[in-house]
Structure formats: structure tokens, C-alpha cells
Amino acid sequence: MATYEWPQTVKGSNILWKLPQNIRLNDNIIVREDEYAVFLRDGKAMAYIDRPDRYALTSLNVPYVGKIVEMLTGIRQGAEVYYLAKKPFDGKFGSKQPYPFRDKDFGIVNLRLFGEFRWRIKEPPNFINQLVGTENVATSQAVEERLREQIVVSMFDALGEMKERGLAVLDLAANLNEIEQVVLAKAKPHFDPYGIEVMKLTGLSISLPEEVQKAIDARTSMGITGTGYMQYQSAAAMREAAANPASGGAAAGVGVGAGIAMGYQMTQAMQPPAGQVQPAPPQAAPPPPPGKPCIKCGTLVPADQKFCGSCGANQEGAPCPKCGKANPPGQKFCGSCGAVMG
Secondary structure, X not given: OOEEOOOHHHXXXXXXXXXXOOEOOOOEEEEOXXXXXXXXXXXXXXXXXXXXXXXXXXXXXXXXOHHHHHHHOOOOOOEEEEEEEOOOEEEEEEOOOOEEEEEOOOEXXXXXXXXXXXXXXXXXXXXXXXXXXXXXXXXXXXXXXXXXXXXXXXXXXXXXXXXXXXXXXXXXXXXXXXXXXXXXXXXXXXXXXXXXXXXXXXXXXXXXXXXXXXXXXXXXXXXXXXXXXXXXXXXXXXXXXXXXXXXXXXXXXXXXXXXXXXXXXXXXXHOOOOOOOOOOOOOOOOOOOOOEEOOOOOOEEOOOOOEOOOOOOEOOOEEOOOOOOEEOOOOOEOOOOOOEOO
């Protein structure tokens, strides 16, 4: 009679460990809280223990291990035992090839997908029969490689379905949680036969080509500032030219092009809307006839006349008796020398 357990020194982050020798009737086996013990005969999982305890495989009267004892009865070579980890494992996934997403605004956009997933063994017999026995997968790294491939396939499938429902490139960031849930639902039928459950997806990132990301950023900026595409491009070109004054002719060419584009935008902005008649510009007032107002009554007197045609006043005025300068009628003192007018 012998006692067997999964040594803690070899446990670490391993997903499974095979008992080096077969277990026989009357042996003891220890199963801990975070373990499954799966019993195989002829390469097929026949039964497993998932409750922590020390089990003596000696009596058919123990209901929980009765099937295992029955399996061992009369078998000289005993049975194989695999220990499996119950705990969840975390892995990462990423698309090796881009996914071509047809968008109504940007055309074909090549998307790359990245994220993390958490998984665990849900049905130990299925896991042993399908992955370990059939496909010879024996490490958590090998299992995660299979999971990564299927998650990416399910991700592509989910994006295609959501695209048919109207999902656009501009909507991806706002729908990451929904995409994760759709992927989990689509992946479940693929993982169930292997006894594996993918519990959740986290950190999903959908990477866009650089030129598409720039176009989205530009559209966002235009929406915030309320500018049109040509105006935005013109402003960007002028900023680039200003930031690179040493670029010579190239910068000058950009500046001229930006100026032409901006001038075009200003001209367009000054045009009346389609169907609306532009009002005629106001007519300029005709220039006043040559002359000056009468010094007495204010009536306009032509420049070649000396007397007002309305009041007869002499426009040159009376000469000063002292200096001879002309003064307006009725003036008592000369405006030039101050002498008393006669």
C-alpha cells in the first residue's frame, strides 16, 4: 500500500502532472483544494475526484470512490493518474494576420486585435481525452496556444457579424465590451468539447492602420472646431510650414498652396447660398459740384463767381484799410491784423 500526491515542488504554474507509476487497489491518494485527480484505463479517462481529501482505494462501500475502486478491481497493472489544476490561468492573444474590415467611410481597413483571456479546466475527463490523450497537449503553454488561435477566429467571426448589423470603424472603441461578450458566446461551442471554459476577455485592443487613425483624429477635430475638410487641411498645412521654416522651397510651396486653399474657402464663404439672389451693391453718391458756401447766407457759390446769386454778398469781403486783406461783410475788426474796419 502506497500514498500518492502532486508534489508541491513540481506544481508551480503547471496545469497538469502525471503520476510516474500506476495506482493500484488499496493505495492511498491525496487530492487538494486546487486539484483534480483523473483516473485513466487504456488511455481513456474513466473517473475523477474533485473534492479535497485523503482517499483509501480499498472499499466498494465508499460511494464517492466506488467507481474508481471498481475500475481497479482485478487490474494487475493498475490505472494511470493525472493531476489537473483547478485554478484559472491567464493568457494573451493577438492576431498574426490583419482582419480586413470593409467600412463604408474608409473602405477596406486592416485591423489587428490584441487582448487577454482567463480560462480554466471545467470538465477534467474531456480535457484528458481530447487534449492530452488525442492531441498530446501536456503544458499550459500548449493549451493557451490552442485557445489563442480559436479566440482570434471567434473574434473575426464576431466582427463580421456585428459589421452586418451596422458596426463601423468609428464605433469600435465604444463597443469593445459588447465585442468581448459576442466572442465569448461564439467561442463556447469550440471549447466545451475540450472541457475548457474561457471565463472572460479583458484589455481588448483593436489597432487601426496609421493613416486611418489620422483620418479619424482629423474628423474628430473638425467636429470639435466646426471647420470643413479644406479648412482643416489648410490650417494643418500652415502649421506644418510654420513648424519647419528651414524646409525652403517645399515649405514655401506648402504655404502658397495653403494660402490658395484658404482664399478659395473665403471666396466660397462669401458666395450667397444656392438659389438666393445676391443684392446689388449700394450706388455711390455723386460728387458735389465745385464751389463754396456763401459767407453770408450759406448758398453754394460757384468758384468763378465773386458775388452770391441769392443775397448778393461779395464773397471776397471788404479789404482791410491797414493790411488790405479781404474780410467778411459786417466784420468790425480785420481777421489778419486786428485793425478796425471802416
